[in-house]
């Protein structure tokens with residue numbers, strides 16, 4: 001393989017830049033020409049790309065977001081759009097592509113592989129919802145950001161003997177909410193994967209904690225469960241505890257990646273290029289039990305990952 005392209009696609013995640021840097025540097029070290037493609041599949045369709053070298057990625061390792069830009073691109077999902085993307089690769093001699101993104105981006109990568117352009121996916125999403133991988137790039141940074149923010153919220157909740165209902169990102173996945181909830185000592189945690197009667201669950205945990213002498217409460221709710229404003233009102237009405245809602249929002253996506261995300265991104269970016277060098281396409285890189293592995297994209301997309309009930313129960317048992 002003489003020429004490789006790299007792009008970031010879908011939702012941005014801290015550490016995407018570190019992955020791009022690893023891809024470019026691995027290519028350079030192995031005398032492979034590498035193109036940085038802007039704005040995900042949209043840039044691949046419109047031909048927004050430039051050749052990258054060792055120096056063009058020299059100041060991005062520690063930066064949040066994605067310097068290449070990302071986009072959600074509907075046109076790419078049509079045959080016409082896909083052919084345009086393939087044409088861009090053909091014109092520039094690109095023989096393999098590294099796609100840094102989430103499940104949606106991997107579906108695109110798989111479609112391109114089917115059409116003769118070998119692609120390797122690198123999982124990057126703050127939600128950690130890629131089933132084949134124990135961790136995704138961006139998840140650890142986001143977890144730490146959520147923990148820092150909720151620690152600060154706790155300072156004020158404690159000062160006023162208040163209850164704060166915090167909404168954490170994650171429409172379908174509750175990994176962030178549960179793990180951050182454990183890290184901040186939340187009184188109750190609600191995630192989409194585990195069905196509970198939300199109001200009863202929260203009130204019973206608050207009452208139980210109150211009986212044991214607790215005066216301030218943090219309730220962690222995943223975005224997919226929602227309704228934090230109404231829940232805060234309900235808690236105040238039912239318990240008499242002054243309650244507030246706090247939606248953390250987009251601040252959760254940003255920031256400089258943690259050590260863990262930088263190292264993971266570097267390993268995964270490196271591994272993706274090595275797979276392409278061996279002529280392997282339609283693969284996704286993953287980490288399993290601290291080891292970098294890879295799977296067929298179809299196989300990976302069909303895997304399921306869910307929250308462990310015992311882990312969830314533990315979170316509640318150790319919170320008072």
Ligand code: ADP
Pocket residue numbers: 009010011041071072073074076077101102103104105106107108109111125
């Ligand atoms: P993520 O990669 O974070 O899951 P999206 O689901 O938005 O984000 O997907 C990113 C992009 O991948 C989409 O904008 C689209 O261009 C492409 N994509 C998503 N699903 C498919 C699919 N089934 N076939 C081809 N391309 C897809």
